[in-house]
Amino acid sequence: MSGEPILKAENITRRFGGLVANSEINMVVHRGEMLGLIGPNGAGKSTLFNLIAGTYPPSEGRIIFEGQDIAALSAPKRCQLGIARTFQVPRSFDTMTVIENVIVGGFVRHASATAARRAALEVLDFVALTGRTNSPASELTPPEKRRLEVARALATQPKLLLLDEVLTGLTPSEARLGVEIVKRVRDKGVTVVMVEHVMEVVMPLVDRAVVLDLGRVLAEGTPAEVVRDPRVITAYLGERHRAA
C-alpha cells in the first residue's frame, strides 16, 4: 500500500490557549492509500484534520504536501494545490441549488461557468445526486447533504481528500452507498484520509489507520494490527472489546 508520501505531518503541535489539542504529531499519508484517522472523542482528530485542511495553522511543526511546506498557506491555497475536505456537520450553501453548490468548487479548476457546470453534473452523477440537481440545498435529507459535501470537494479535483465522519449516523443502506462512493473515489487515484470515531465503519475500508489519543499518536498500522494493539484496546475500545 505504500506509494511515495503525499503528505507528511512533522512534529505538529497545536494549542488553544492552555489546551494542547495536538502534541508532537508525526504522520505520513502515502499516495493512493486510504487512511483512517481514529480515536475516541477529544483525541484531537478534528484538530489535526483542520490543521491539514488549513482552517488554522499549527503552533509548531511542518505540514509537507507533495514536498512543499504548506503550514502557513490559507485554506483556499491548499485547495488549489489539491487538498479538499468535507465538514462533519454539513455546511451546504443553503440559498443555492445542489448543482450550484458543486459549481463553486469547480471554479478552482475551470475558468468558465460552462466547464464548471459540466464537471459538476458529472460529479453529481458520481455521488448519486443527479435526481436532486436543481433542488435547493436546504431541502436535502441529511445523508444527501453528506454526499453533497463529498461532491463539492470532488469538484475541486483533489489529490488528497479529507473526509470528516461522512459515514457516521447513516442507516445501513445509506452507509453502503457511502462506502461505495468512497471506494470509487479511491479507485480514481485520490488519496483519502477518513476521520471516524466508530471503528466498525472504518476498519473494513481503510488500508491503514492512525490512532490518536489525548492529542498524541497512540498507534498506527493496518486495521488488523491496530485492533490487536493492547494500548488501543485500553484507550479506545475499552472493556467492551476485551470482553468480546
Added chain:
Amino acid sequence: MTIAALPTSVLAGESAFVWKRRSQLVIGAAVFAAVAALPYVVTDIYLQNVLILTLMYAALSQSWNILGGYCGQISLGHALYFGVGAYATSVLFIKYGISPWLGMLVGGVIAAAVALALGYPCFRLKGHYYSIATIVIAEIGLLLAHNWDYVGGALGMQWPFGADSWATLQFARDKLPYFYFALGLFIVTWLVTYFIEESRWGYWWRAVKDNPEAAASLGVTVFESKMAAAAISAFFTAIGGAFYAAFVAYIDPESVMAFRFSLLFALPAVLGGIGTLWGPAVGAAILIPITEITRSYAGGSGSGLDLIIYGTLIMVVALMKPEGILSLFRRSAKREREA
C-alpha cells in the same frame, strides 16, 4: 448506479440550463422594451419624474445588490459612493468644464478605490459589525462634505444653466433624456448582474454569503471576493450619483449623502428579493412610487410618512416573506410542477 453513464443526464442538465438562461434575456428584453414605451403613455411631467426616480433607484439597488445581496455584505453606507459620484462629476464639470460623461467614470473609479480602501479593514468585521461600520463611515463622509469649502461646503454646488445637450446632460424642461439615461443605467446594471451571476465571482459571492468557511475550503478567496463585489458595487452606485447630480443640477451634502439614500438603495432589493436578478427592480417599482407620491400628497414638510410606509412594508416582508416578493412566484411555480 453506474460509473460511466453520464452523457444523458449531463447533456439534459446543460440544455435545460441554457434554455433557462436565454429565457431570462428574452424576458429582460421584453420588460425593457415595455418600459421604454412608457413615456408615450405617461405624459404627465410629474409622473415621468417618478418613473425616472424609480428607474434610478432600481439601478442603484441593483448595484447595492451585488455586494449586499449576492455577497451578503449588508452595507448601509452606500450613500458615500453615491455622493462621491455626484461630487466628482459636479466638481469636474462646474470647476473645470469636464464632460459629465467623463466625470461619472472618474467618480466611479474613485468610489471603487474608496470601497477597496474601506473594505480592507472593514471586511474583517462580521455581520452586523460590518453594517454598523458602513453607517459610521458614510456619516463621516457626510460631515467631511459639509466642511469642505472646495466643494461648496453645506451650501453645495449649482450646475450652470446651458443649452439642452446630451454632451453636458443638461435638459431644462425635457424629461425624456433623463428617463432614457436612467433606463440605460438600469439595463447596464441588470446586464452586469446577469453575466456575473454565471461567472466565478457570482458563484463565489453567494458561497461567501452562505458559509465563508466552507467556501474557503473549496478554494474561494473570501476576502478578495468581498473586495471585488465592493468595488463593482461602488462603481455603479457612483455612476448613479453622477446621473442624479446632472438630473437635479444642484447638489449639497444632505441631498446626495444623507443616510436616507443608503436605506433607499438597500430596501428595494430587500423588498423584492435580496440576491436575485429581478428583486431590486420589483422592489423599486413598488417602493419608489409610494415614496414619491406620499411625499408630494402628504405634505412637503420633509421625510416622514414615506419612511413610515416603507418601514412598515419592510416589516411585513421580513415577517411573512423574508426572501422578498419574488419568492412568492417561485413558490407557486414549484407547486405547479409538483401538482
